[in-house]
Amino acid sequence: MWLINSSIGRKFVMSITGIALVLFLLFHGTMNFVAILSPESYNAICHFLGANWYALVGTVGLALLVVLHFTFAFILTWQNYKARGRDRYDVASSRGEVSFASKNMFVLGVIIIGFMLLHLYNFWFKMQFVEIAHKMGGDIGDLSLATDGAYYISVLFANPVYCVIYLIWLGAIWYHLTHGVWSALHTLGLNNKIWFGRIKCIGNIVATLVVLLFVAVVLHFGGQAIMNGTTDYVW
């Protein structure tokens, strides 16, 4: 199977899963932005994406994408480490053309996954998971709040520590995407000398747009709590 056995095949899997995840982030970010405009509309979306069959299929699909992207990243990084040889360079310096992100994609990815687990605990575990659990006859969490996403957002970001944690996380995502987006297109072969600069620019715009959508929510709710003096250290 060339997707597993060849280097370009493995990179192809990284590209496709990566692009799919970026599209998901764009969707996720747009959805969250609604929470700033109208918390009621946001909760309607939360309700719509609860424990319904299509939302569950989507969740499983996303989990699969993340697992594939991470597993392949792990294999590729390990293979690449070995390909460098047993003796490492004593002096190694890199040119300005080589971006920080491109050299640290795996580390950034691990940071992103780590914070993602925290994020899943903060929201998914209290929302969709509670609904699923109740449908299966379990009794975990508060079902009445399971689709009240706006409530959970305001509670979480009333805690300034969480605001900072989420902003660091978003920073890591931004770095990851500034290399990831154009690199994915490049790996798919969608690049040439004319498009080289344009594709990098598109990648930066997409990365910035995705991250800004999320940052806006953190700043809006975090700022609101500080303005109203309702900051609260709820974990």
Add this chain to the structure above:
Amino acid sequence: MEKSINIKVKVWRQAGPKVKGMFETYELNNISTDASFLEMIDILNEKLVQEHKEPIAFDHDCREGICGMCSLYINGHPHGPDQAITTCQLHMRKFHDGETITIEPWRSRAFPVIKDLIVDRNAYDKIMQAGGYVNVNTGGIPDANAIPIPKPVADEAMDAASCIGCGACAAACKNGSAMLFVAAKVSQLALLPQGKIEKAARAKAMVAKMDELGFGNCTNTGACEAECPKSVSITHIARLNREYIGAKFKD
């Protein structure tokens, strides 16, 4: 204007492929800044011979930047701190008085050290043997315009063909990937009518050989292009990916 500098050279010494290597530091005085880098090593070797010591083994041949024989990882860069040149085109005026210059061999699993600074770059030859050619004799030089090729295409093929196969790309790559080399060779032939016919089979064969030889997976860091003595563009890698993925989907 001629000037002399005193330098220290920290060189990787390794007696053979299986022997453990280590760094040794030599002092060199009164090196002309007009001397080329390889001349500096020649001077050092002469000194070592006079002291009845083993001279440093290093690769070199044409000394005019076209053969791809010289290598050397100097102060953290293949072919030294200057860009778009080979080691033989590097001069001592790029270094300053009192500097310690670190010289290492290419380090990559697919390029094992033979001795000191010489590495075995047969892996690149093996990739070429897997498909880096046109199977039929295409005859002598055709008449101009007998086979019309658009100028931008010809230029692109020529740029790819400027690759001298020195191995700096794989040496510079944090992933030990040979993609820039393979991409240049595949592009050069895939762009022209004589090589176009076999382009799918060629891309598959050369990539398969590259993977088999233990080179890493490209992550588009761009270090290869930045360190390439011929500034071969990584957009050729996009073309290789395109050719390879296209060929695999056709199968």
